[in-house]
Amino acid sequence: MSESEEAHVTVDVTGPAGDSTGDGSGSGTGNGYEPPVVTLPAARADDPHLQGSARHPRRVEAIIGLFFLVGIAGVCAFGGAFVVGAGTQVYAATLFVGLFCLGFGLTAWGKYLMPQGPFVEDRHSMASSATERQAMAAALVERTGIVVKRRRVLGGLLVTGLGVFGVVAAFPLIRSLGPQPRSRLFTTNWKKGSLLVDQDGKPVHRTDMQVGGLLTVFPKGKQSTTTAQAVDQAVLLRVQSTKLVTMKGRGDWAPDGFVAYSKVCTHLGCPVGLYEQELELLVCPCHQSMFNVRDGAFPIFGPAPRPLPQLPIYFDSTGFLRARKGFNQPIGPGFWERSTIGDGKAPST
DSSP: OOTTSOOEEEEEOOOGGGOSSSSSOOOSSSSSOOOOEEEEEOOOTTOTTSOGGGGSHHHHHHHHHHHHHHHHHHHHHHHHHHHHTOOHHHHHHHHHHHHHHHHHHHHHIIIIISOOSOOOOOOOOSOOOHHHHHHHHHHHHHHHHHHHHTTHHHHHHHHHHHHHHHHHHHHHHHHTTOOOOGGGGTOOSOOTTOBEEOTTSOBOBTTSOOTTOEEEEEETTOTTSHHIIIIIOEEEEEOOSSOOOOSTTOTTSSGGGEEEEESBOTTTOOBOOEEETTTTEEEOTTTOOEEEGGGTTEEEESSOOSOOOEEOEEEOTTSBEEESSSOSSOOSSOOTTSOSSSSOSSOOO
């Protein structure tokens, strides 16, 4: 049916099992009763309720379709930019173009192609039967359906745009979960032979610290990285001037009284940066966990459930401190794949 042809929508309202009265009695067709019929003219190009642009809709449809296509492209570009990490400016520009064009196209469709009010009807008795109200509602629904069905291309583009946006909108949600930790839960940058350096990258020599001294150290080359600040940081102490054995099996881990432990608290990951020399305790300033430095940094007070992992160290031929290997335990708070205390099953670096 062309848009210039006049058509009518006729709706025959019949109750269940031929009941046209709507009361379920089934007496609508056997007593000569004629079912009510509501007739409304189908939407025509010369309908006074249509905007002028809707009477010649091809150009308007083309413009709206173009906005839908640009909107879809904008949303897709936002998804691609988010995947490659193009930056907030690109995110904003592409998302603005996508949402603006989709919204503009949808608004224009409703404004310029759909019938506009006011709709006027001759006054009649205000009391309508339930059957008449049902018939009118059905007729209006059917009439609106004809208007929408004529523009299936625009409807398809709108659905496509909204669908693409729904998929792309999930990207930030998925990415906000962050990268998978993989082996980083177990390992740090400490390796066999790693040179101990301070925050400025200066190597630590055996003559640099006196008994009672404390220094934060990192593996050489990593001291300025965010990873080092988060997981590689270790606290180096000199407890005494002779070899220190903190636990059985660690006879060569603390030469000349130098001992190194992870600085990341095993409670909630705060930096354990306080040293009580008289009591020989490392103290976490966040929740006051205390670790005995002579006893493998076992917690003797506070909420920390495990000792601080110890870093085995030695002096090289020039007197500088190096790591024998990585920490004997994964650093920081506990998780479900690590052992509990001491030299457990968790792999070292």
